[in-house]
Amino acid sequence: KRLVEVKPTEIKSKVDGVLVLNDSMNDVNARKVISVEEIPYNGYVYDICVNGVHNFFANRILVHNTDSIFVINHPRLREFIKEVNETLPLELEIETIFRRVLFTGVKKRYAGITESGEIYIRGLEVRRGDWCELAKEVQEKVIEIVLKEGNPTKAKNYVKEIIQKLISGKITEDLVEKLVIYKTITRGLDEYVAEQAHVRAVKEAIKYHGFKYRPGMKVGILIIQRGGGKLAEKAILYDFYDPKMHRIDVEYYINKQIIPAVMRILSVFNINESELKSGVKQKTLFDL
Numbered sequence: 001k002r003l004v005e006v007k008p009t010e011i012k013s014k015v016d017g018v019l020v021l022n023d024s025m026n027d028v029n030a031r032k033v034i035s036v037e038e039i040p041y042n043g044y045v046y047d048i049c050v051n052g053v054h055n056f057f058a059n060r061i062l063v064h065n066t067d068s069i070f071v072i073n074h075p076r077l078r079e080f081i082k083e084v085n086e087t088l089p090l091e092l093e094i095e096t097i098f099r100r101v102l103f104t105g106v107k108k109r110y111a112g113i114t115e116s117g118e119i120y121i122r123g124l125e126v127r128r129g130d131w132c133e134l135a136k137e138v139q140e141k142v143i144e145i146v147l148k149e150g151n152p153t154k155a156k157n158y159v160k161e162i163i164q165k166l167i168s169g170k171i172t173e174d175l176v177e178k179l180v181i182y183k184t185i186t187r188g189l190d191e192y193v194a195e196q197a198h199v200r201a202v203k204e205a206i207k208y209h210g211f212k213y214r215p216g217m218k219v220g221i222l223i224i225q226r227g228g229g230k231l232a233e234k235a236i237l238y239d240f241y242d243p244k245m246h247r248i249d250v251e252y253y254i255n256k257q258i259i260p261a262v263m264r265i266l267s268v269f270n271i272n273e274s275e276l277k278s279g280v281k282q283k284t285l286f287d288l
Contacts (some may be wrong), residue, residue: 002098002288003073003224004070004071004072004073005068005070005094005096008068017025077094103266109264110124111147111265125139127182132181132253134253135260135261138158138262142159142262146265155262155265156266159259159262159266160278163254166248166253166254171248179248181221185202185213185214185215196232201232222246223246225246259276262276
């Protein structure tokens with residue numbers, strides 16, 4: 001059965017009543033809204049929810065956090081939406097009709113494919129600067145296989161092939177480019193309290209290569225095999241990476257990039273991390 005995402009697009013009139021927790025904190029009472037005051041605010045907006053029904057009290061007022069619902073594409077769905085729009089102070093509309101949807105069990109984290117084959121990804125994307133292009137690419141391919149073919153086993157085997165390629169040591173120049181992690185230098189280097197990988201890499205480049213930087217610039221780093229266990233000790237600017245001198249830390253990219261990105265999807269099908277590594281041939285001294 002097709003699933004339909006329905007979203008409210010307009011509130012026709014202001015809410016005139018709320019449920020308020022009483023002074024004894026053991027019951028709720030209906031209260032009429034007398035007035036609404038808008039307060040200028042430019043700070044963070046927090047999206048709060050709770051497990052289960054997602055109802056919670058905010059300043060003793062009972063609220064519910066949601067911006068859309070999924071329903072089965074029933075023949076009477078449009079009739080129902082029309083009735084709601086005519087009788088309630090809401091304006092509902094059909095947002096998207098999905099042929100297949102992958103729900104992760106976490107609110108606002110899902111992916112779906114429409115009748116036309118267009119893929120929508122919500123809350124699962126690895127967009128932050130902590131992720132390399134390969135992690136994003138592999139995750140998107142896993143989502144595509146699951147949604148288009150409905151075959152999580154094929155998706156798992158695809159990830160295993162990528163892991164095997166990294167372990168084999170056959171890292172081409174094109175692959176190296178996909179391993180670069182881009183971060184922004186947001187302030188002066190001495191203003192960073194904690195030692196961050198991209199900051200240390202820039203300091204090293206300044207010391208040994210005369211690298212010039214400015215606050216606000218974006219730099220690309222690679223994680224290579226060197227130093228101790230700290231990530232910052234293994235970071236090097238992509239500009240100064242030399243395949244003859246440096247070896248990519250494939251364990252980092254497998255365990256901290258590829259696997260976490262795809263497990264957001266594959267864990268839904270009870271596929272665990274060990275399955276992604278099983279049968280993968282480890283590189284030996286004879287392969288060096």
